[in-house]
Amino acid sequence: MSETDVVTGAEARYLLFKVGEEVYGTPLLGVREVVEPQPCKKMPNTVKHFKGLINIRGEIVGVIDLRSRFNQDDKIEGKALIVFDTEAGAVGALVDQVDSVIAIADNVIDRNPNVGSMVPIEYVVGIAKLENLLVSLIDLNKTLGTEELSQLRSTKLSAA
Amino acid sequence: MSDSIDQEILGLLLDEASEAMQEWEQSCLLLEKDPSQSNLDALFRVAHNVKGASRSVGLMDLGSFVHKAEDLINLLKDDPSLVNSERIGVLLDSQSLLNEWIETLREDPSYLPDTSKLEASIMQAIEAIQAGGGSAPALEDEVEVAKESVANSAVDDQSDRFPSVEEIQAQLAAEGEVEKKATDEPLVVVKDEPKVSAPVAKAKKASAKKKEAASRPDKTIRVSAAKLDELMQLIGELSIHQSIVTHSKQRGELETEVCGNAIYLSNKITKDLQNLTLSLRMQPVAGLFQRLERVGRDVAKAQEKDIIFNLEGTEVSLDKTVIERVTDPLIHVIRNAVDHGVEDNDQRANKGKATITIAAHQDAGGVVITVKDDGKGIDPEVIYNKAIQKGLISADADLTKREINGLILLPGFSTREVVTDISGRGVGMDVVKQAVDELGGTIEIDSELGKGTGFRITLPTNLSIIDALVVKIGRSNYAVPMKELVEIIDLTEHKLESSGSEGKMINLREVIVPVENLVEYLPAVLEADDFNKNNLELDSNAGTPALVVQDGAHQLAFEVDHILGQQQIVVRPLSEQLASLPGYSGGTILGNGEPGMIVNLSQMTKSYLKRTKRKGA
Numbered sequence: 001m002s003e004t005d006v007v008t009g010a011e012a013r014y015l016l017f018k019v020g021e022e023v024y025g026t027p028l029l030g031v032r033e034v035v036e037p038q039p040c041k042k043m044p045n046t047v048k049h050f051k052g053l054i055n056i057r058g059e060i061v062g063v064i065d066l067r068s069r070f071n072q073d074d075k076i077e078g079k080a081l082i083v084f085d086t087e088a089g090a091v092g093a094l095v096d097q098v099d100s101v102i103a104i105a106d107n108v109i110d111r112n113p114n115v116g117s118m119v120p121i122e123y124v125v126g127i128a129k130l131e132n133l134l135v136s137l138i139d140l141n142k143t144l145g146t147e148e149l150s151q152l153r154s155t156k157l158s159a160a
Numbered sequence: 161m162s163d164s165i166d167q168e169i170l171g172l173l174l175d176e177a178s179e180a181m182q183e184w185e186q187s188c189l190l191l192e193k194d195p196s197q198s199n200l201d202a203l204f205r206v207a208h209n210v211k212g213a214s215r216s217v218g219l220m221d222l223g224s225f226v227h228k229a230e231d232l233i234n235l236l237k238d239d240p241s242l243v244n245s246e247r248i249g250v251l252l253d254s255q256s257l258l259n260e261w262i263e264t265l266r267e268d269p270s271y272l273p274d275t276s277k278l279e280a281s282i283m284q285a286i287e288a289i290q291a292g293g294g295s296a297p298a299l300e301d302e303v304e305v306a307k308e309s310v311a312n313s314a315v316d317d318q319s320d321r322f323p324s325v326e327e328i329q330a331q332l333a334a335e336g337e338v339e340k341k342a343t344d345e346p347l348v349v350v351k352d353e354p355k356v357s358a359p360v361a362k363a364k365k366a367s368a369k370k371k372e373a374a375s376r377p378d379k380t381i382r383v384s385a386a387k388l389d390e391l392m393q394l395i396g397e398l399s400i401h402q403s404i405v406t407h408s409k410q411r412g413e414l415e416t417e418v419c420g421n422a423i424y425l426s427n428k429i430t431k432d433l434q435n436l437t438l439s440l441r442m443q444p445v446a447g448l449f450q451r452l453e454r455v456g457r458d459v460a461k462a463q464e465k466d467i468i469f470n471l472e473g474t475e476v477s478l479d480k481t482v483i484e485r486v487t488d489p490l491i492h493v494i495r496n497a498v499d500h501g502v503e504d505n506d507q508r509a510n511k512g513k514a515t516i517t518i519a520a521h522q523d524a525g526g527v528v529i530t531v532k533d534d535g536k537g538i539d540p541e542v543i544y545n546k547a548i549q550k551g552l553i554s555a556d557a558d559l560t561k562r563e564i565n566g567l568i569l570l571p572g573f574s575t576r577e578v579v580t581d582i583s584g585r586g587v588g589m590d591v592v593k594q595a596v597d598e599l600g601g602t603i604e605i606d607s608e609l610g611k612g613t614g615f616r617i618t619l620p621t622n623l624s625i626i627d628a629l630v631v632k633i634g635r636s637n638y639a640v641p642m643k644e645l646v647e648i649i650d651l652t653e654h655k656l657e658s659s660g661s662e663g664k665m666i667n668l669r670e671v672i673v674p675v676e677n678l679v680e681y682l683p684a685v686l687e688a689d690d691f692n693k694n695n696l697e698l699d700s701n702a703g704t705p706a707l708v709v710q711d712g713a714h715q716l717a718f719e720v721d722h723i724l725g726q727q728q729i730v731v732r733p734l735s736e737q738l739a740s741l742p743g744y745s746g747g748t749i750l751g752n753g754e755p756g757m758i759v760n761l762s763q764m765t766k767s768y769l770k771r772t773k774r775k776g777a
Contacts, residue, residue, distance in 0.1 A: 041755050042636065044682040045743065053738075053747070053755040060747040060755045062738050089735020150741050 010106060014128075014137065016099040017082065020072045023099065023135050024119075025128060030141030032085045034098050037078055050149045051094060056083065063092040064144055070119050086145030093140055104128045109137065170269060173217050174262055175380050180210045181259045186450050188252050189457065195243035203251070204233045210258075222261060225275050228282050229254045235289050242289055249461075250281050252454070381480060383440050394433050401426045438625065441481070445520050445529070446474035448483050452494045452518055452531075459498040465505055465514060467498060472519035478527055482619055485599055486529075489592040493531050493615050494518070496589070501533035501613050526601070526621050532614035538607035540564045547573065563713070565605040569593040600643070628729045628758065629707070630750060632722040633679050639729050639748055639758045644709055651675065651704040651719060668708070671715060674768070675706060678718045681764050682743060711765045718761060727751060731758065 014025035015034075040052030040063050049068035054061050067078060078094035109126040123138040187203035207230040215223035229251060236242050257278055264271040401422040408419035453469045460467040478486075494516070502514040517532045540561055547553045547567045559567075567573060569589050596603045600620050607613040620626075628639040629648075654666040656675065664675040706717040729748040738747065745760035 043741070043757070044634075044636070046741065053757075055749055055753060055755045058732070058749060060732050060734060060738070060749070062735060086735075088737050089733075091735065091737065145735070145737055147737065149737060 011103045012106070013101055013103050014135075015082070015101050016135065017080070017095045018097040018099060019066045019070055019095050022070075023133060025102075025104065025135045025137045026082075026140045027137075028101055030084050030086070030139070032083045032090065035081050035083060037081045037094060046149050054081075054092065056090070056092075059090060061090045061092050062149065063094055064147065065094045067094070067096070082140075084141050084144055086141050088145035091144045093144060102130075104130070104135075104137075169217055171266070171380070173213055173219075174266055176213060177210055177262045178259070179382075180206045181255055181262065182447055182450060184210075184255045184258075185252070185454055188248050188255065189450070189453060191243055192245060192248050192457075195240050197237070197240055200233065200237045200240055200243070204230065204237050207233055219265070221272055221275075222258075222265075225254075225279065226258065228279055232282050232286050232289075235286060242292075247285050250278070250285050252458075254278055254282065381441070387436065387440060391433070391436055394429055394436065398426060398429045398433070401429070434625070438479075441479050442477040442621070443480050443483055444475050444477050445483065445527075446471075448487060448490070449474050449518050449520070451487065452490055455491050456494045456498050456516060459495055460502075463498065463504070465498065465502055467502060467514045467516055470515060470517040470519075472517060473521050476520040476522055476527055478619065478621060482599055482621070485595060486601075486617070486619060489595040490529070490531070490617075492589070492592050493617075497531055497533045497535075497613070497615075500535075502535040522621075523618065527619050529617045529619065530614055531617075532612060534612040537609040537611055537613055538565055538568070538605070539609055543567055562604065562606070565607055568605065569603065600641075624731050625728055626731060627726065628748070629726050630724040630756070631678075631705075631707070631720040631759075632724055633682055633720055636682070637724060637750055637754070637756050638682070639750065639756050640707060640761060641745075641758065642726070644761045646708045646710045646715065648723065649706050649708060649717065651706050651717075653703075666717065668715070668717075673708065673715045673717050674772075675717045675719055676764075676768060678707075678720050678759075678764075681767075682759070707761065709761050709765050711762060711769060714765075714769060716765050716768060718764070729756075729758070 013028040015028045015031050016023055016025050018024070035056065038054050040054055042052040043050065046052075049065050051063040051065045054063055061083065063081065065078060067073065067076065076096075078096055080095050080098045082093045082095060082098065084091050084093065108130070109128045111126045119136060119138060120143075123140070123143050124136055125139045126137045128135045128137055183206045184203060187199050187206065190199045191203065207226055211223050211226040211230060214220075214226065232247070232251065236247065257273060257275065261271065261273050264273075404422040405414075405419060405426070408414050408416060408422075413419060449471045453471060456467065456469055497516050502508075502516070508514065515534050517530070519530045519532075521528055543564050544553075544559070544567075547564075547570075548555050548557075550573065552567060552570050552573065553559070569592070573589065593603055596617055596619070602618045604616045605613065606616065627642040629642055629645065631638055631640055649666075649668065651666070654668065656664050656666060658664060666673055666675055704719060705723045706719045708715055708717045710716075727750075729750070731746045732748055734747045738744075743760055743763060744757045745763070746758040748756055748758055750756040
């Protein structure tokens with residue numbers, strides 16, 4: 001169960017961050033930490049938006065580039081790395097900028113937004129109508145950990 | 161709050177009780193061989209302690225069942241000549257029931273099994289003894305009542321087998337009514353979150369409520385207090401050296417001798433810490449072997465076979481996880497040995513008792529566990545024909561004796577004509593092999609017709625530190641477990657032959673070994689500066705190393721770019737997502753602090769064999 005389900009009728013805190021020009025929010029409770037990006041160890045046979053592995057205090061963490069995942073120009077390197085504690089283990093997400101933490105009341109969130117977006121639709125859990133902007137709320141905690149990363153470029157390595 | 165304390169106390173008690181059950185079982189098995197007073201005393205003490213402890217946390221039903229068994233033990237204790245296998249059978253059945261009861265209580269604190277049948281057989285045994293002119297029952301009862309009242313007080317003087325529960329209870333008892341007794345066992349219980357604060361009386365009162373609490377108590381492990389002291393001491397030392405280094409850094413004196421020494425010593429202490437921490441998880445295989453003996457005994461009794469079980473090397477230690485994961489497979493091996501290995505009494509050639517030896521010994525590669533029977537042995541002919549009949553091998557397959565024996569480890573292989581309750585549903589031995597494979601061990605079968613069968617299982621002593629070769633493929637460094645490698649060769653010293661379409665091969669001491677390039681399995685990932693520097697072309701005169709691996713009868717060489725060295729690596733758990741990537745068996749942090757993946761060469765070998773076989777067919 002994700003935290004967004006628990007707080008119906010109340011307000012929950014979200015971490016706001018930028019990918020490209022767009023501002024997104026993700027439930028704060030799923031975020032473990034925000035760290036400086038470090039060079040990733042690239043891995044063969046993986047999808048394009050999987051940047052590779054990093055060592056966070058002795059733990060091996062996979063990094064997903066959200067610029068690339070959200071179909072934006074991936075030539076620019078992200079400036080901040082958000083580490084999520086998902087059910088499947090820790091996952092890092094590379095974003096352009098971490099903005100702030102805000103509380104969003106549940107009644108300003110539209111749970112069934114009918115809008116087109118650069119973001120894969122399964123990511124979006126709602127659109128929050130704030131004073132001067134609309135924020136897409138994406139539950140990265142839920143989705144990042146279950147992403148398929150493997151993409152066999154080598155035909156020799158079939159799963160035996 | 162009180163609920164969580166109840167949970168903790170209950171968890172501790174259940175840990176103690178599980179241990180007591182092992183002792184109960186051991187005493188019974190010993191009694192069967194030697195009905196001596198000391199064995200009976202030990203059994204009585206165990207039963208008595210379990211009774212007292214379970215009542216102290218409100219498990220009245222458990223307590224009263226143990227009480228009934230205790231009555232029987234008490235009668236036997238007064239006259240050891242009354243011990244017979246039927247009565248031991250009742251006590252062992254009680255142990256099985258209690259064991260299951262205790263394990264289920266961890267999940268469901270309100271669990272209550274049906275004890276009526278066993279209680280009846282216990283009563284029957286007691287009545288039989290009393291009718292046969294045993295000691296006066298009235299007196300027994302009085303003694304019992306007296307003892308019980310002692311047991312019911314918060315701490316029983318006798319229960320020095322439960323030092324940790326007692327200690328905690330003693331600390332908890334704000335009333336001070338309990339006299340803390342020094343314990344002779346230097347054991348403490350290590351827990352993840354020790355939080356003991358409220359009086360035990362309160363906890364006891366609330367114990368009825370805890371039945372709703374569903375959270376499972378933390379897993380605990382017993383470690384010696386001496387080892388904990390040693391750990392504390394090492395940590396203390398380490399922090400001193402660390403502060404010297406920090407201080408030197410602040411003053412810019414990193415190059416001084418003092419600082420150099422501190423760094424050197426920190427390295428040493430860290431290594432010591434690593435070894436010590438790993439040794440905390442090591443347990444002797446005695447408990448495992450005892451369980452195996454018990455299972456073997458039960459099966460032998462059920463099939464009316466006379467079998468003596470020999471246990472050897474029970475002091476050899478294995479990692480706790482390894483023991484846990486190898487228990488079920490070994491039970492299957494034992495069942496098989498009794499069911500298939502040993503023939504029925506009247507069919508045995510010399511009519512003597514059969515012997516099954518369960519032994520462990522330390523080896524360079526890990527711990528070797530052997531299970532050997534002196535039964536009829538495996539007939540290679542029967543196995544071979546059966547395998548052909550089941551389509552597991554082709555009719556013209558040329559196999560060595562050991563390979564034929566290995567066939568019974570294949571899925572869907574069972575030679576027994578009649579499917580029995582014990583083993584022989586056609587599932588089984590392949591599961592054993594799979595479990596051993598997963599642990600990184602090996603299994604071999606040696607058998608001689610008419611002389612017996614031996615299973616030889618090699619297990620790693622622990623799972624987390626392995627010897628590995630660090631290799632470079634493209635720009636990435638990978639670790640390859642040394643135990644997967646047969647040898648390392650230099651391809652420039654061998655003549656590469658082409659085998660037609662795409663393959664290469666070499667003649668390695670008269671064996672044809674195909675050569676694959678590992679970079680084709682793990683394509684190099686180019687990074688930006690690869691285009692500027694010509695990194696990949698450097699050191700081309702250093703030879704072309706290849707790693708030779710073996711899968712059954714097949715050998716395969718994997719060409720790599722460079723071998724960087726050999727080091728011990730600590731296997732790190734991977735997130736499920738990363739673990740699902742093909743081609744790797746784990747992750748690690750390499751010497752330079754970068755993450756590195758552990759290459760699963762055996763998976764690649766299997767993938768190669770599968771591919772080439774399909775082409776040939």
